[in-house]
Amino acid sequence: MTTRTTKAPGRVAGGIGESPLRPDGVAKLRGEFEYASDLVSEGMLWGATTRSPHAHARIISIDIAPALAIGGVNAVLTADDVTGRAAFGLEHPDQPVLAGEVVRYWGEPVAIVAAEDEDTARRAAAAVRVEYEELDPFVDPEEADAADAVFRRMKIRRGDQEAAGPVVVEGFYEVGMQDQAPLGPEAGLAIPDGHGGVDLYATSQFVHVDQEQVVASLGLRPDQVRAHPAGIGGAFGAREDVNLHIHLCMLALHTGQPVKMVYDRSESFTGHVHRHPALMWYRHEADEEGKLVRVEARIVIDGGAYASTTAAVLANACYFALGPYRCDSVAIDGAGTRTNNPPCGAMRGFGAVQVCVAYEAQMDKLAAELGLDPLEIRRRNALASGDVLATTGQVIDTPLPVVDVIDSLAAMPIVEPDFHPLPGGSGLTTESHHVKRGVGYAVGIKNLGFSEGFDDYAQARVRLTAEGAVVETAAIEVGQGLVTVLAQLARSGLGIGEAVVRHVDTSRIDSAGSTSASRQTQISGGATLEAAARLRERILEHHEGDQLDDEGVWRGGDLSVPMAALVDEGWEETVTFRHPDTEAPDDDGQGVVHADFAIAGHRAVVDVDVELGLVSVVRVDTAQDVGRALHPGAVRGQIEGGILQGVGLAVMEELVIEGGVIKNPNFTDYLLPTILDAPDVEALLIEQDGSWGPFGAKGVGEPPTISSTSAVVAAIRDATGKDINRAPVRPQDIAL
Amino acid sequence: MMVTFTLNGRPASARVLRPLSLLDLLHDELGLPGSKAVCEQGECGSCSVILDGELVCSCLVLAADVEGSDVTTVEGVADEEILNRVQQAMHEAGAVQCGFCTPGIVVAATELFERNSNPGPAEIKEALAGNICRCTGYGAIIRAFEGLAGR
Numbered sequence: 001m002t003t004r005t006t007k008a009p010g011r012v013a014g015g016i017g018e019s020p021l022r023p024d025g026v027a028k029l030r031g032e033f034e035y036a037s038d039l040v041s042e043g044m045l046w047g048a049t050t051r052s053p054h055a056h057a058r059i060i061s062i063d064i065a066p067a068l069a070i071g072g073v074n075a076v077l078t079a080d081d082v083t084g085r086a087a088f089g090l091e092h093p094d095q096p097v098l099a100g101e102v103v104r105y106w107g108e109p110v111a112i113v114a115a116e117d118e119d120t121a122r123r124a125a126a127a128v129r130v131e132y133e134e135l136d137p138f139v140d141p142e143e144a145d146a147a148d149a150v151f152r153r154m155k156i157r158r159g160d161q162e163a164a165g166p167v168v169v170e171g172f173y174e175v176g177m178q179d180q181a182p183l184g185p186e187a188g189l190a191i192p193d194g195h196g197g198v199d200l201y202a203t204s205q206f207v208h209v210d211q212e213q214v215v216a217s218l219g220l221r222p223d224q225v226r227a228h229p230a231g232i233g234g235a236f237g238a239r240e241d242v243n244l245h246i247h248l249c250m251l252a253l254h255t256g257q258p259v260k261m262v263y264d265r266s267e268s269f270t271g272h273v274h275r276h277p278a279l280m281w282y283r284h285e286a287d288e289e290g291k292l293v294r295v296e297a298r299i300v301i302d303g304g305a306y307a308s309t310t311a312a313v314l315a316n317a318c319y320f321a322l323g324p325y326r327c328d329s330v331a332i333d334g335a336g337t338r339t340n341n342p343p344c345g346a347m348r349g350f351g352a353v354q355v356c357v358a359y360e361a362q363m364d365k366l367a368a369e370l371g372l373d374p375l376e377i378r379r380r381n382a383l384a385s386g387d388v389l390a391t392t393g394q395v396i397d398t399p400l401p402v403v404d405v406i407d408s409l410a411a412m413p414i415v416e417p418d419f420h421p422l423p424g425g426s427g428l429t430t431e432s433h434h435v436k437r438g439v440g441y442a443v444g445i446k447n448l449g450f451s452e453g454f455d456d457y458a459q460a461r462v463r464l465t466a467e468g469a470v471v472e473t474a475a476i477e478v479g480q481g482l483v484t485v486l487a488q489l490a491r492s493g494l495g496i497g498e499a500v501v502r503h504v505d506t507s508r509i510d511s512a513g514s515t516s517a518s519r520q521t522q523i524s525g526g527a528t529l530e531a532a533a534r535l536r537e538r539i540l541e542h543h544e545g546d547q548l549d550d551e552g553v554w555r556g557g558d559l560s561v562p563m564a565a566l567v568d569e570g571w572e573e574t575v576t577f578r579h580p581d582t583e584a585p586d587d588d589g590q591g592v593v594h595a596d597f598a599i600a601g602h603r604a605v606v607d608v609d610v611e612l613g614l615v616s617v618v619r620v621d622t623a624q625d626v627g628r629a630l631h632p633g634a635v636r637g638q639i640e641g642g643i644l645q646g647v648g649l650a651v652m653e654e655l656v657i658e659g660g661v662i663k664n665p666n667f668t669d670y671l672l673p674t675i676l677d678a679p680d681v682e683a684l685l686i687e688q689d690g691s692w693g694p695f696g697a698k699g700v701g702e703p704p705t706i707s708s709t710s711a712v713v714a715a716i717r718d719a720t721g722k723d724i725n726r727a728p729v730r731p732q733d734i735a736l
Numbered sequence: 737m738m739v740t741f742t743l744n745g746r747p748a749s750a751r752v753l754r755p756l757s758l759l760d761l762l763h764d765e766l767g768l769p770g771s772k773a774v775c776e777q778g779e780c781g782s783c784s785v786i787l788d789g790e791l792v793c794s795c796l797v798l799a800a801d802v803e804g805s806d807v808t809t810v811e812g813v814a815d816e817e818i819l820n821r822v823q824q825a826m827h828e829a830g831a832v833q834c835g836f837c838t839p840g841i842v843v844a845a846t847e848l849f850e851r852n853s854n855p856g857p858a859e860i861k862e863a864l865a866g867n868i869c870r871c872t873g874y875g876a877i878i879r880a881f882e883g884l885a886g887r
Binding site for chain 1: 754763764768769770771772773774775776777779780782809810811814818819823826827828830832833834835836837838839842856857858861862864865866867868869870871872873874875876877878
């Protein structure tokens with residue numbers, strides 16, 4: 001046997017640690033990038049959806065004749081036309097593909113139509129005559145909890161349940177329903193293949209699970225449905241659940257023609273799930289030094305009409321109910337309720353956001369009670385690697401730089417921005433002598449990847465081709481920059497500078513899992529790096545080389561196999577990457593439930609017009625635990641974007657629901673932060689080795705949203721001196 | 737009715753048979769997908785075009801009303817270059833994520849820099865206050881244009 005010494009890949013231009021430009025940037029800047037809503041196909045029909053105008057009603061009859069009588073209408077389908085499983089759902093299939101007997105939320109789909117053009121399709125959808133018997137909508141989460149109408153209950157008990165401390169603070173907190181509001185609407189195109197199967201190109205965060213659900217509800221064989229990644233205009237959790245996917249495939253197979261559907265904005269607000277609104281009761285007990293002795297909480301999140309991911313969101317809310325703090329006596333009770341409100345599910349932060357509003361307010365109350373600095377009380381309780389998570393008892397064995405985050409925030413100077421408008425904007429609304437400045441801090445924790453024993457994996461393939469290394473994946477690019485970072489990992493793993501990412505459909509590669517839970521950089525990234533490194537090793541072994549680069553294989557300083565010859569040999573490597581095993585919790589919520597964690601802290605500075613109740617968020621500074629920043633520019637992009645969504649939840653973003661009806665399903669009434677609302681952001685990245693992600697990288701997408709909302713609410717409390725315990729903070733919460 | 741106008745410097749015409757917005761005419765009838773339908777009520781700026789020198793939301797303009805007008809969309813801002821200076825600045829600053837707001841921001845910023853080559857931070861923010869971006873938090877967008885100002 002010969003001994004061969006290979007050199008590590010050299011530093012590759014465009015590899016990890018650099019911030020290469022987005023490969024899709026030019027197309028997006030020129031307006032040429034193809035989103036799902038831009039797709040066209042010859043002979044294409046347009047689809048539209050008939051939706052319930054009631055939050056709760058019995059369907060007496062559905063008459064499709066008036067819709068079919070309209071010229072240019074090709075099909076009108078109802079629940080009777082669902083040939084396979086009648087219901088779908090990300091975790092439990094409880095949501096009817098089309099409601100047949102009862103509608104359980106406002107905007108629930110009842111019928112779908114296909115017609116020659118979009119206007120005709122919409123007219124036909126409106127012409128379907130549905131007779132309803134209205135029922136009382138069941139909309140109060142506390143009543144639902146009392147009636148045991150729940151998707152899941154959580155009970156966490158850890159430590160001595162009789163423990164007590166001399167310093168006690170209690171509070172009730174409320175978080176409103178936030179919408180992801182991705183700018184790209186739900187859209188898709190389904191093309192029948194002429195042999196009873198269908199190709200689906202639609203907005204999604206997880207094409208393999210879409211494919212499974214289409215297969216189930218259409219009663220097809222798995223090989224008959226191919227779900228293709230399509231161009232996505234943002235997601236933030238809104239695209240995890242199926243909405244138009246099954247409908248499009250039904251219409252395409254029924255008509256034998258391609259069918260396209262695009263939701264308009266108000267329909268989008270009913271067509272995807274929202275962030276769960278939450279009600280939270282907390283009691284913290286501490287010793288004289290401010291160390292937590294016992295924490296009790298009751299957490300109710302409203303899942304609305306159907307299950308979606310409520311069970312997992314509730315669990316997350318309960319697991320992170322104390323935040324990144326130590327405590328040895330914990331009692332948490334949670335309920336994810338079932339009502340006739342709009343279904344809620346995944347949104348960036350996934351349950352960890354809501355509880356942070358509560359636990360960080362509690363920490364501030366404790367600090368005030370003890371006369372401690374808000375950062376000092378957090379420092380005294382800060383979790384660290386090697387500690388146990390207060391709720392689950394899991395030993396944390398990856399880096400957890402809570403103290404570093406706190407110390408970094410303390411050390412960052414507060415810089416006055418070059419320009420910042422008064423709370424009321426540029427007009428004559430706010431008088432400057434009514435403006436009070438406030439500063440608030442918050443620190444948040446969240447799990448990375450899927451938890452509770454879920455088999456969380458991603459497959460990626462790396463091939464050597466004439467255009468360089470090609471990464472094949474079904475991992476969805478939603479805007480975050482996965483297409484950039486996977487190419488970087490392929491470059492650094494192979495030692496080759498030319499690398500691109502190609503999305504392939506569900507028939508050509510195994511699942512990458514969902515683009516959610518901050519997981520793709522770690523998991524699809526892990527698969528890509530491992531595939532690239534193995535491919536490099538195999539090539540060098542086969543050719544007995546010591547180095548591989550863009551020119552080919554080198555041996556003893558000579559080019560022994562040029563790249564063109566390697567390409568002809570057809571090298572490829574496919575890897576399925578899994579994160580460390582997790583387990584389901586026991587009856588007391590105990591166990592190794594999570595694979596990894598990330599920490600971020602925020603300091604918000606606000607100006608508040610205390611007379612009018614208006615808030616201007618001046619700046620939000622942050623320190624974030626990122627493991628290793630593979631693309632520092634994209635990490636900063638996630639941090640700034642996540643902070644602004646947190647600011648939105650703190651001061652303006654709330655779906656207003658009355659009797660189960662969304663009162664503000666449009667961008668005039670559902671307020672989103674504009675550039676004038678955006679605070680200046682200084683971000684410090686804390687890099688530490690030890691996580692299992694590629695090169696020690698941690699997921700970075702969600703941590704910026706966890707505590708930014710809480711920090712802003714804390715700053716408003718500081719400015720006003722008012723005991724404000726809800727997000728978003730409304731003018732009446734400040735001025736009345 | 738036939739509508740005849742100048743689109744990105746070239747003559748264009750379209751038969752408009754129904755109440756159609758300029759956005760729908762551009763996106764669905766004339767094959768220019770860059771202008772994006774997002775809110776369709778003039779709140780988000782994703783469909784921004786320059787109409788006779790004015791920045792407008794094309795979702796709020798009736799197609800029939802552009803008769804004889806001059807319309808510039810994102811597809812027409814770069815002349816012969818691949819990217820104009822506004823686009824290039826955004827690309828380099830990492831100001832593009834999902835990209836759905838990007839064409840509207842390109843059009844709005846191109847209009848800003850054509851009338852003022854050295855805008856200050858306040859002018860940049862005021863000029864882009866009608867464009868909603870849900871991904872970036874605007875930080876990279878502001879850095880792109882502050883870097884371009886005065887160059």
